[in-house]
Amino acid sequence: MAEFTVKFDNIPASVIVEAGALISDAAKIAGINILQPCGGQGRCGRCAVRVLSGSVHFRSTLRLSDEDVANGYALACQTVIGGNVLIEVPQQEKIERRLVTDRTAIEVSVPSQYDPYNDQSIQKLLLTLAEPNLEDQTDDLNRLRIAIKQVTGLSKISIPLSAIIKIGRVLREGNWKTTVILDIHFNHEDNSEEAWLIDIFPGHPLDEMPILGLAIDIGTTTVTVWLVDLFSGKILSQASLYNQQISRGEDVISRIIYASKNGGTVELQDLVITTINDLIETVCSDKNDQSYKNENIYTPTIAGNSTMIHLLLGLSASTIRFSPYITTLNQVPMLRASQLGLSINPSAVVDCLPGVASYVGADISAGVYSSGMDHTDMLTLFLDVGTNGEIVLGSQEWLVTCACSAGPAFEGAGVASGMRATSGAIEEIWINTKTYEPTYRVIGGGKPRGLCGSGLINLLAELFMTGVIDKGGNINSHLDSPRIREGKHGLEYVVVWATESQNNQDIVLTRVDIDNLLRVKAAIYAGFSVSPDSVGVRLADTEQIFIGGSFGKYLNVEKAIQIGLLPDLSWDRFRFLGNTAVLGTYYALLDRNAHKHIQDIASRMTYIELSADNNFYEAFVSALFLPHTDLDRFPNIAQVLDIQKGDD
């Protein structure tokens, strides 16, 4: 039998393998650890390597794009060595990043037409004032106002006491030359432009004074902050942290309940402000020998769901919880950063983007803008599933939106072995069709501790597709597997035995868990069904489906369709947009027109209150099955199920 030499670019020696060997076999011989979380079934795509030279034969390129294949990528577990080859093994991290990037994040680049002088609400003015004398005793404040008006044409200029206190010194220190930072905004109350003075400095400093802004997305689970140079538009650094409020409740409802307790509102406000301030410290700290001063951050633009915005402002949000689900506000009035305790320039005007309703917040207004769906003539469905699920349907013509109380099951809450998508969570899982034995991939490697959202979706899909559970979610007790057993709360499937788990406890999925998950996916799918109905279009006509939010980040479309969470449409219609909220916030931070546009989107979106909608309830009940009561809605899944039936 022929033998081939296999050289890996990251070790000195090469190895010899027999013809017919897989790249993964060669790696094993070479002592190179290539992760294969799906057990070498070619289903997870995580063992991708690059063939730099030599001949190989693919068994499968599932999980690789055409572009990947063109660039020489191959799945180590599915590629047969056909000659002497040189293989590049991307570092595990690198693979992950590539895959993550492919599936979730769109490249964030400064908009090509960005013109800080026209687009920015933050303007730096270099003013030279006439020096006062005995014939012109105009007071300092008025002298400054007149000079600003001459340059900007604005007569409405709000100047905070903190700036007034230093005006006298600053003007004289700079010998009547001064640099002023203004925030110029459109006032929606009376359709006028007005300026807020943020800071004032003596003279016209020669060295470039950084003009910085923040794009902030306050998620129920994760808070993200981007530090942006407002002159170049470039993102200088990014950071994310868990929202420290998590310790006071996993989802918005439990937060609202906590807030309604004595002192709870203030405590939750403190926690989210602390989270943001921690992130600000991170994004401002040394990066390539460059650090930034908090005082040079002149505007924070903030998105978040309505509850998060309420808690940021210290509002109890209790009315969001009960019918008729009313917010205290969807549009936040002008506030200075010092009023909230944000550690940036204390006079910066806090710019909270507008929300639509109790369960469709500013994160969605911003997300819709960044997705571009309001600019396309293609019928587009926008789904943001984080701790909650929000759906927007439409195009440049119209936009309807609704929210389904997805609940935190996909965040791991309310599920026996559920956990958040953090170290120790099973995020991908495959079940052997014959033995029903699972293989899985754990975030951070090591022993598993539980199942996160994507792991749960995977598990549910695999259990269904392998026949462990039926379309009603019932576990098949007749299968010959020790993993199917009677637990405390009925039948359950053991994913990980206690001996193999981090905390020496079985990791299981119970019948109760399955019901919880079915309710969540049914609520979201019902949202998909009702939105098109409400405007007389068909879900199947949706030309593109945008998935945003933290949930979309690791979502496996195939699995999500298999359980009926996503509609059964051609995969190429799905686009994972990552954190659309922070992206939209970034655009609003850069460009006053984008900001106005987001305002328009918020007021244009027609909100459908699903809790009052009988059609929603019917759609929900129909969707409580795997993938759905009506298999005609899932033709591709039906086909696979048919084939499997044929196999049996």
Added chain:
Amino acid sequence: MAEFTVKFDNIPASVIVEAGALISDAAKIAGINILQPCGGQGRCGRCAVRVLSGSVHFRSTLRLSDEDVANGYALACQTVIGGNVLIEVPQQEKIERRLVTDRTAIEVSVPSQYDPYNDQSIQKLLLTLAEPNLEDQTDDLNRLRIAIKQVTGLSKISIPLSAIIKIGRVLREGNWKTTVILDIHFNHEDNSEEAWLIDIFPGHPLDEMPILGLAIDIGTTTVTVWLVDLFSGKILSQASLYNQQISRGEDVISRIIYASKNGGTVELQDLVITTINDLIETVCSDKNDQSYKNENIYTPTIAGNSTMIHLLLGLSASTIRFSPYITTLNQVPMLRASQLGLSINPSAVVDCLPGVASYVGADISAGVYSSGMDHTDMLTLFLDVGTNGEIVLGSQEWLVTCACSAGPAFEGAGVASGMRATSGAIEEIWINTKTYEPTYRVIGGGKPRGLCGSGLINLLAELFMTGVIDKGGNINSHLDSPRIREGKHGLEYVVVWATESQNNQDIVLTRVDIDNLLRVKAAIYAGFSVSPDSVGVRLADTEQIFIGGSFGKYLNVEKAIQIGLLPDLSWDRFRFLGNTAVLGTYYALLDRNAHKHIQDIASRMTYIELSADNNFYEAFVSALFLPHTDLDRFPNIAQVLDIQKGDD
């Protein structure tokens, strides 16, 4: 010789006196202490009593008004008993109050046309909002805005975060009935009306909720606060206290210097805020079993000189001190009470009245308004001498204003035995024309400790009119009196020997003191001279002279003319208006139109900067004599001096 029976209403027995006896003689016999600080010369008017029945003959009614005489008042030292009489001796306090009232305060009554619904900037709205439902999910804030707009027509409504935080609870607690307190103001920046929401309450309370305001005058020496019921317009209570900043400097210049030291600005701000808060506590505390809540004070209207306003806001005011004497601001932007730490409703908008220049502040704008001089066709001169001297000349046609750095000499500072007008200060003094021995009246009775402003003016006039000093202020060493002696700093006059003084030290007036006082009076008189010149009218044409400020309170016109501090015009042209600043502030507090009017006055007044004016310097030098270099300007004094010459 005939004898008459004299009965005093405050003692049981009566006394018998011979014909020709004075009431003061009878009082002495009866053991009744009637103060006669001028030594029974009939010059001070402080021994006034009331003749209830019986016949008397007046030697003099100088110091009594026709009305007083009609009401039976008589000077005990100048009234001869002509039959059996019944005499009422007013309590000393009562006399003082009556005299003080006569000479200084005008009766403060609510303007007759006052209509809180039209005039008040503070409006209480009783709103009934539509209850939200699933078809109308308008957020609370917007629902409230819409309701306010329906009633007021205003779309610009500034709502503070502190109110937003409670909106949700308040609206529901009141079952969608709510009571809102608005402050509706004219915005001078863009000529529009806008509303600031101050507070919001559930329901439409049945019991009357007091709507209160404060009129505050921040003087360099004294701070005055009036608590006003904004619905009736009535002054509920008044209180005054020394400005606690006094301990950090007697006059504005020394305060500015103190403020420029490290932490000084904040310290002075704290001191004046503390003073105001102490006064608020006083005016709100039990009065006739009625006390008021600080939270029900919805607006403070504030006047003060420019330095006082700067220090209130925490501005250093250092530029006020040096040429070209520029303020940081004359017009204070909108601030909430919480920003300054005033102990009233934290959302109340602090309304500082507008000033004109560094040395013509809001106290003058308000004072001019309350004097009514801008509404008369009579040429009017308005003088406000407190720690500084401000002069306004004009009528409804035009107004010019200037400030003379009077300095604190008349407040007792910079004078060897000077002190403020407080207990122990000599406030009136008479010198015997033959013996040069003084008699005097001490504030609070008891032994004297020093000389206050009015005492100094009296002393200077008496010394001049009795020939102890000449027109140049030189002390005549040839007079036969032990009180004229050579002191450490040249000749001096001993007012009180150490044995008779409170602190066992001689109370003296030195040549240096005289020069200081001459400079102050010359500065003020020069202001009188230059203001008419600058607009081509003659000082003698002035039809009325209004004297405001704490200084005017006890000012003796006769004495003030004798030293050339006031122009030698017929006494009936002089009117003492008391604290014109707080009165104008009260009117502004009541009436938006009065407020606008004060704004107009501030912008209409033409400010003359005297420090740059050669004519002022010349007028100043000419006025450095008693009463003046040019005796033609003081015809009445010249006549008296001629008579005295004839007597010699």
